[in-house]
Amino acid sequence: MSTPALGPALIAGAGPGGLTLALALARRGVASRLVERAAMLEETGAGVQLSANAGRVLDALGLGPALDAVSTRPEAVSIADAPSGRTLKTLPFGRAAERRWGAPYRVIHRADLQEALLEAIASESAIDLILGTEVKDARETDDGVALDVATADGPAAIEGGWLAGADGLRSVVRRALKLPTGVRGRGLVAWRAVTPAAALPKTFKSLNVTIWMGPGAHLVVYPLRKGREANVVVIGDERASGAPEIVASWAQPARDLVGAATHWTPWPLFDRPPDARLRRGRIALIGDAAHAALPTLAQGAAFAIEDAATLARLVAAEGPDPLGAYEAARLMRAARMQVQARRQIEINHMAGMRARARNAALMLAPTSALLRRYDWIYGWKDAA
Numbered sequence: 290m291s292t293p294a295l296g297p298a299l300i301a302g303a304g305p306g307g308l309t310l311a312l313a314l315a316r317r318g319v320a321s322r323l324v325e326r327a328a329m330l331e332e333t334g335a336g337v338q339l340s341a342n343a344g345r346v347l348d349a350l351g352l353g354p355a356l357d358a359v360s361t362r363p364e365a366v367s368i369a370d371a372p373s374g375r376t377l378k379t380l381p382f383g384r385a386a387e388r389r390w391g392a393p394y395r396v397i398h399r400a401d402l403q404e405a406l407l408e409a410i411a412s413e414s415a416i417d418l419i420l421g422t423e424v425k426d427a428r429e430t431d432d433g434v435a436l437d438v439a440t441a442d443g444p445a446a447i448e449g450g451w452l453a454g455a456d457g458l459r460s461v462v463r464r465a466l467k468l469p470t471g472v473r474g475r476g477l478v479a480w481r482a483v484t485p486a487a488a489l490p491k492t493f494k495s496l497n498v499t500i501w502m503g504p505g506a507h508l509v510v511y512p513l514r515k516g517r518e519a520n521v522v523v524i525g526d527e528r529a530s531g532a533p534e535i536v537a538s539w540a541q542p543a544r545d546l547v548g549a550a551t552h553w554t555p556w557p558l559f560d561r562p563p564d565a566r567l568r569r570g571r572i573a574l575i576g577d578a579a580h581a582a583l584p585t586l587a588q589g590a591a592f593a594i595e596d597a598a599t600l601a602r603l604v605a606a607e608g609p610d611p612l613g614a615y616e617a618a619r620l621m622r623a624a625r626m627q628v629q630a631r632r633q634i635e636i637n638h639m640a641g642m643r644a645r646a647r648n649a650a651l652m653l654a655p656t657s658a659l660l661r662r663y664d665w666i667y668g669w670k671d672a673a
């Protein structure tokens with residue numbers, strides 16, 4: 290195991306970004322210490338779409354078989370107008386998507402993704418996963434970085450050569466870099482539920498990703514655990530009492546679907562405007578800590594995974610300024626994703642004449658033109 294020119298790696302936060310970074314570094318022969326505040330890594334959340342850009346990275350790390358055992362490759366993405374329930378477009382995914390973007394598009398439970406990453410990490414002696422340790426502050430020292438942490442035994446400091454802040458939306462590392470820490474709301478909440486597939490109305494019983502767009506709200510449904518369960522997300526006004534109120538005026542199948550799902554968890558939505566930087570000195574940010582976005586493009590975790598692949602490659606290559614090269618490689622792409630995610634929510638939530646124009650444009654657009662719009666996201670490949 291080599292120590293890169295930057296010295297030993299510290300990673301703050303063991304979400305999809307931090308876990309992938311630790312693994313990608315280890316696979317390139319670089320050891321890391323991964324510091325996570327949770328005492329146990331038990332993901333209880335819902336589903337996550339792992340598009341081809343993330344699939345390519347995870348497959349290259351050898352996770353393909355573990356992910357395939359628990360995930361589904363959607364056959365199509367179907368888009369409907371929520372008030373009428375009319376399908377506007379069905380985009381072929383499955384093998385067609387794999388051919389186009391060169392890697393699988395999977396939908397998976399977050400717990401299953403985390404388990405696959407943790408299993409791979411467990412067999413890497415180069416990764417020191419330190420749980421139950423909350424990062425309170427981060428700073429550069431004369432020859433490296435230091436984390437001030439709180440542990441069950443009291444405060445402590447952990448030193449390293451460089452640091453990746455992978456500690457999510459409310460990142461402490463970001464604060465330490467003196468980057469803007471405020472988040473923007475849009476008055477929207479995501480209501481999330483995982484429901485047995487048997488409880489789904491016929492319209493939603495499929496291996497597709499299904500999106501219904503209504504005035505001020507939209508719904509996303511996709512299969513989990515090989516189609517035994519479904520992930521249901523309703524995004525709408527935070528003032529609504531819950532998902533049933535948001536879809537109350539929509540076509541019957543949506544109301545039946547929402548009525549069938551229980552155990553809804555509300556998730557207020559935030560993002561940030563793009564930043565002018567992703568690093569300072571020996572400290573870089575990845576994932577939501579770097580570029581928090583609305584979930585409309587389903588790219589937050591995927592971009593965290595992309596970040597991890599690029600950062601690991603550059604650090605292992607030992608060029609003159611790996612973190613600067615990382616920032617240069619990721620800045621514009623992350624900004625584009627953040628901006629487009631905002632724009633997409635406006636499109637999804639159009640009402641009245643604008644919604645009618647959107648629907649007509651979608652129905653008339655050639656499938657190939659619609660797929661092409663996603664090439665820049667899903668077709669991404671890290672440099673060799």
Ligand SMILES: Cc1cc2nc3c(=O)[nH]c(=O)nc-3n(C[C@H](O)[C@H](O)[C@H](O)COP(=O)(O)OP(=O)(O)OC[C@H]3O[C@@H](n4cnc5c(N)ncnc54)[C@H](O)[C@@H]3O)c2cc1C
Nearest residue numbers: 302304305306326338424457479576577587588589590591
């Ligand atoms: C409704 C919804 C649907 C979504 N769907 C998708 C999707 O389909 N596809 C997709 O790619 N993305 C999706 N996302 C986005 C995705 O969930 C996030 O972008 C992703 O989890 C970010 O990963 P991360 O590793 O950067 O941060 P996080 O997942 O937030 O992980 C951060 C980790 O750091 C730890 N941590 C935080 N602070 C500290 C600290 N001070 N000290 C130590 N540890 C700390 C946390 O405990 C956590 O383990 C969705 C988001 C929402 C809200």
